[in-house]
Amino acid sequence: MTKKQGRKATLAEVAAMAEVDVSTVSRVLRGQSEQRIRAETRDRILEVAKKLNYRANYTARALRMSRTFTLGIVVPQLDNPVFSAAIRGAENVAAQHGYSLLISHRDPGEAGPTIAKLSQMNRVDGLLVASLDADEVLRSDLAEANVPYVLLNRQLPGTALSVVLDSREAARRATEHLMSLGHRRIGHLGGRPGGFNAQERLAGYRAALDAANIPFDPLLVAMGDYTFDAGRVSVRELAKTDATAIMAATLVSAAGAMAELRLAGWQLPQEMSVIALHDALFAEMLFPALSTVMMPTEEMGRVAAELLISKLSGADPEPVRALPPGRLIIRDSTVAPRIGARISK
Amino acid sequence: MTKKQGRKATLAEVAAMAEVDVSTVSRVLRGQSEQRIRAETRDRILEVAKKLNYRANYTARALRMSRTFTLGIVVPQLDNPVFSAAIRGAENVAAQHGYSLLISHRDPGEAGPTIAKLSQMNRVDGLLVASLDADEVLRSDLAEANVPYVLLNRQLPGTALSVVLDSREAARRATEHLMSLGHRRIGHLGGRPGGFNAQERLAGYRAALDAANIPFDPLLVAMGDYTFDAGRVSVRELAKTDATAIMAATLVSAAGAMAELRLAGWQLPQEMSVIALHDALFAEMLFPALSTVMMPTEEMGRVAAELLISKLSGADPEPVRALPPGRLIIRDSTVAPRIGARISK
DNA sequence: TTGAAAGCGCTACCAC
DNA sequence: GTGGTAGCGCTTTCAA
Numbered sequence: 269m270t271k272k273q274g275r276k277a278t279l280a281e282v283a284a285m286a287e288v289d290v291s292t293v294s295r296v297l298r299g300q301s302e303q304r305i306r307a308e309t310r311d312r313i314l315e316v317a318k319k320l321n322y323r324a325n326y327t328a329r330a331l332r333m334s335r336t337f338t339l340g341i342v343v344p345q346l347d348n349p350v351f352s353a354a355i356r357g358a359e360n361v362a363a364q365h366g367y368s369l370l371i372s373h374r375d376p377g378e379a380g381p382t383i384a385k386l387s388q389m390n391r392v393d394g395l396l397v398a399s400l401d402a403d404e405v406l407r408s409d410l411a412e413a414n415v416p417y418v419l420l421n422r423q424l425p426g427t428a429l430s431v432v433l434d435s436r437e438a439a440r441r442a443t444e445h446l447m448s449l450g451h452r453r454i455g456h457l458g459g460r461p462g463g464f465n466a467q468e469r470l471a472g473y474r475a476a477l478d479a480a481n482i483p484f485d486p487l488l489v490a491m492g493d494y495t496f497d498a499g500r501v502s503v504r505e506l507a508k509t510d511a512t513a514i515m516a517a518t519l520v521s522a523a524g525a526m527a528e529l530r531l532a533g534w535q536l537p538q539e540m541s542v543i544a545l546h547d548a549l550f551a552e553m554l555f556p557a558l559s560t561v562m563m564p565t566e567e568m569g570r571v572a573a574e575l576l577i578s579k580l581s582g583a584d585p586e587p588v589r590a591l592p593p594g595r596l597i598i599r600d601s602t603v604a605p606r607i608g609a610r611i612s613k
Numbered sequence: 614m615t616k617k618q619g620r621k622a623t624l625a626e627v628a629a630m631a632e633v634d635v636s637t638v639s640r641v642l643r644g645q646s647e648q649r650i651r652a653e654t655r656d657r658i659l660e661v662a663k664k665l666n667y668r669a670n671y672t673a674r675a676l677r678m679s680r681t682f683t684l685g686i687v688v689p690q691l692d693n694p695v696f697s698a699a700i701r702g703a704e705n706v707a708a709q710h711g712y713s714l715l716i717s718h719r720d721p722g723e724a725g726p727t728i729a730k731l732s733q734m735n736r737v738d739g740l741l742v743a744s745l746d747a748d749e750v751l752r753s754d755l756a757e758a759n760v761p762y763v764l765l766n767r768q769l770p771g772t773a774l775s776v777v778l779d780s781r782e783a784a785r786r787a788t789e790h791l792m793s794l795g796h797r798r799i800g801h802l803g804g805r806p807g808g809f810n811a812q813e814r815l816a817g818y819r820a821a822l823d824a825a826n827i828p829f830d831p832l833l834v835a836m837g838d839y840t841f842d843a844g845r846v847s848v849r850e851l852a853k854t855d856a857t858a859i860m861a862a863t864l865v866s867a868a869g870a871m872a873e874l875r876l877a878g879w880q881l882p883q884e885m886s887v888i889a890l891h892d893a894l895f896a897e898m899l900f901p902a903l904s905t906v907m908m909p910t911e912e913m914g915r916v917a918a919e920l921l922i923s924k925l926s927g928a929d930p931e932p933v934r935a936l937p938p939g940r941l942i943i944r945d946s947t948v949a950p951r952i953g954a955r956i957s958k
Numbered sequence: 959t960t961g962a963a964a965g966c967g968c969t970a971c972c973a974c
Numbered sequence: 975g976t977g978g979t980a981g982c983g984c985t986t987t988c989a990a
Contacts, residue, residue: 276735279967288976291976292976324968326736328967331676331967333970348692349692355691389668390671548692549841555871624985625983635983636986640960649960669983673982677985
């Protein structure tokens, strides 16, 4: 608050002071076709612009060009490392190409005018959309979009652009790690049964089991959603079984599971190993520090932004890009099963 | 991607189809001075607008009015509940007043053109700024701003608008809680020594001690920054003392302290109680679940947005608003000191 | 109660 | 090489 400074300088003012036409200033300032401007003129203009601290008026440019050079990203939560990493990645790529990123946070409960609003008001040239909603909801939201968009870690039948993480492979690796420690009875704490990602993770889990000739036991699978509380609740099912390890779909549900087990008197990790998908500083803060399989969420943001920008530039890119999971991070939450492990609670 | 739909309808098209002038359409559509329009005309216009799915072009309006109806908020991190809550609060108030919120994430390391860029390019009408930077850095960044701004949880000498949390009172309450459990040797895990907030927290800690006639012991204070790793490192100082409890400045540094102590073989909370300022779901995920004093961060965002908007509307509000801390949340990390507690490690 | 017209600040086309 | 100029789609006087 404070500092009142002179009005912002306009192109016309620069032109007047440099004694040239606005069109010339415009050409010079965008560095475009430099060769067609006399060096002397250009220097004079540059000097004046600098002296006046000229900055192009973004709004005027956007109106004239019918382009905002802004990408929108809509995420369901902000305080979630998955999304903040994606934002970071997208932001970097966007900046590299001269785009800004308009972040729009959209609570899942809330009616979803975000996509409609952003695109219909001409605020963005394109949209990056992450969603935890059910397919039909997402689809109807997207129907309102009148700009190109790319989906983050979602696939929707049709020609929608999207970049997806290979959750199936990540789940397979996580499960495999547990098996390599000697676990045979491995529980899975999954996501919403209908969801694409939940299905993929379950499939990866089963694939790992199959490869090791361990029969699949539906009792060892507890589906919930990806929240802390769901983790707490769902793990109770698993606690009744003879599982010695759990492969959880997310960090947060793993945290819930661990909290609940400890509350019920379990020794961790001795009586139950836990591994989760995704990685964040947060995994290290838990007790025991959580083993994970990393997921390249920042890269997902980067790739998505690239995809969108290439689309905006008139290219016709491959509609879906899949990203392989990152490496396994072994911390303290996964150990070999105890001989004579606790039998249910 | 997908769905190509007709060009967006413009005011002129609506006007043509309704057989009136654009100015009339404009008046009607903004619902302004409704009384001065014949009902019949208005209905016809409304109908056409709806049929054409007309949406005002945001850019054109912004250019014409020299206002973007957009507020910018710049935060140092996104995946931090403190900032995401503030964003949520600000977003709500902004929406209520017809403003959008442009979120700008600015890594602390990075040079800080964000403020300059946002304001100088006329992208925002005003700025909400949260920063973890040192005063001088922040001040020089702000010097570039040519729109009104309000500081979040910071005060800078001068007339800057700001809304601050009462960290001092929160620290006092947290310390008091520890004392009420019987602790007398209480350590403080603080922030960067120069920082305003760090000072306030330290002051609150001392105030609580004074009120209970417990002498202040500089050995019981470890200043670091607010990170997990700093928490780990700083707590080692405290571990050498006879402290039986720790009042940590943030959730994250508390988490670091707990992790480090446990690694060194301490029993928590029996051998060391820990309490932190701020609250988030995250506190519940730690082990032991962390006791905290809540801080009204979402309200901070709300109030800041209100302050800014009132300033933008030409009012001349009180420059600084202080928000009292929220309540004490007692979880599992704070217990009475053990008789004959462990003497150093 | 409605219409006409003047721009907001910029870019891009067409002259010279 | 440089200048003139026509708008982008909207709001807002001023007239009628």
